[in-house]
Amino acid sequence: MKSEQSAPKARNxxxxxxxxxxxxxxxxxxxxxxxxxxxxxSGSGKSTLANRLDxxxxxxxxxxxxLDGDNLRHGLNCDLGFSPEDRQENxxxxxxxxxxxxxxxxxxxxxxxxxxxxxxxxxxxxFENEEFVExxxxxxxxxxxxxDPKGLYKKADTGxxxxxxxxxxxxxxxxxxxxxxxxxxxxxxEAVNAILAWLQDREFxxxx
Numbered sequence: 001m002k003s004e005q006s007a008p009k010a011r012n013x014x015x016x017x018x019x020x021x022x023x024x025x026x027x028x029x030x031x032x033x034x035x036x037x038x039x040x041x042s043g044s045g046k047s048t049l050a051n052r053l054d055x056x057x058x059x060x061x062x063x064x065x066x067l068d069g070d071n072l073r074h075g076l077n078c079d080l081g082f083s084p085e086d087r088q089e090n091x092x093x094x095x096x097x098x099x100x101x102x103x104x105x106x107x108x109x110x111x112x113x114x115x116x117x118x119x120x121x122x123x124x125x126x127f128e129n130e131e132f133v134e135x136x137x138x139x140x141x142x143x144x145x146x147x148d149p150k151g152l153y154k155k156a157d158t159g160x161x162x163x164x165x166x167x168x169x170x171x172x173x174x175x176x177x178x179x180x181x182x183x184x185x186x187x188x189x190e191a192v193n194a195i196l197a198w199l200q201d202r203e204f205x206x207x208x
Contacts (some may be wrong), residue, residue, distance in 0.1 A: 007077065018103075025105030031062050031100040032204045035096050036109045036195065040137030041166045042152055043112065043144030044183045045191075045197060046111035049137065052192050054109055062198075064107040069093055082163040086121050102131055107204070115171040130202070135195065137173045141166050141181025174190030 020145045026032050038046040038103055050066045055065040069090075073080065080086040091114050101108045114120050124132040144166065147154045156164035163169045167184065172179075179198055181191045 014087075015197060016132075022105070029105045031107070031206065033105045034107055034133055034164060034199075034204050035098045035102050035127065035131060036133050036135055036179075037098075037114070037120065037123065038109070038135050038137060039114045039177075039182065040109045040139055041141060041144045041171055042113060042164075043147045043149060044137040045137035045147075045188070046113075046137055049181070049191055050109045050111040052188050053195055056192050056196060057107055057205070060205065062107055063105065064102055064109060067098060067101075067108060067110045067112075068089045069094075069110075070111040072097075074112065082169070084116070084169075087115065090124060091116075091119040095126055098123070099126045104128070113165050113171070115165045115169065117175070120174070130178075133179060133198075134170050134174050134177040135181065136177040137180040137181050137183045138173070143184050157199075 022033070036050075038050055040046055047068050047070070050068065054064050054066050072094060073090075078099065079092050080090050091112065094110060094112060098108045098110055120134060124134070148154065152161060152164065153167065155161045156167040161197075165171045179195060181194065184192075186194070196205070
């Protein structure tokens with residue numbers, strides 16, 4: 001699955017096709033691959049739900065992996081801040097990493113605020129056959145503030161954190177996400193079950 005979204009700076013490069021096809025990896029795993037792209041405000045439950053979904057898939061013998069925003073900023077994206085430009089590069093790198101894992105046949109679960117539509121759309125462009133599943137955790141700012149598990153909103157309100165989404169930086173909600181989770185109303189179990197049902201209905205996985 002070759003990316004056509006960006007041209008490399010280096011010249012004299014040749015794309016080498018893999019000897020094992022995407023379909024062959026699906027056959028080996030017993031399920032299809034895709035990217036469940038969680039997007040939503042801080043405190044909407046992205047990381048918690050991503051790991052709950054990962055555990056549920058594991059229990060069903062589905063090979064999956066979580067790419068978490070904070071975790072990747074400890075390594076792959078440790079050189080990036082939270083300016084619009086750095087956020088864009090953050091999501092670009094994550095998209096490429098997710099593409100590689102999906103090409104290997106995994107169900108990839110990402111947990112990133114990813115506030116800008118253009119960045120999410122750019123990642124979508126890396127995938128084909130409906131493999132990019134934009135999943136919006138539609139959770140009100142009031143609920144996110146009440147949860148505030150990391151105390152980030154309080155720090156943003158006092159100016160201790162700059163460029164904080166929902167306070168001093170914008171969040172552009174998805175216009176046509178594949179899945180919308182009502183973060184104010186649904187429990188974690190209900191949300192996971194809704195995603196599993198969506199994946200089963202579209203034959204990405206088989207609930208057994």
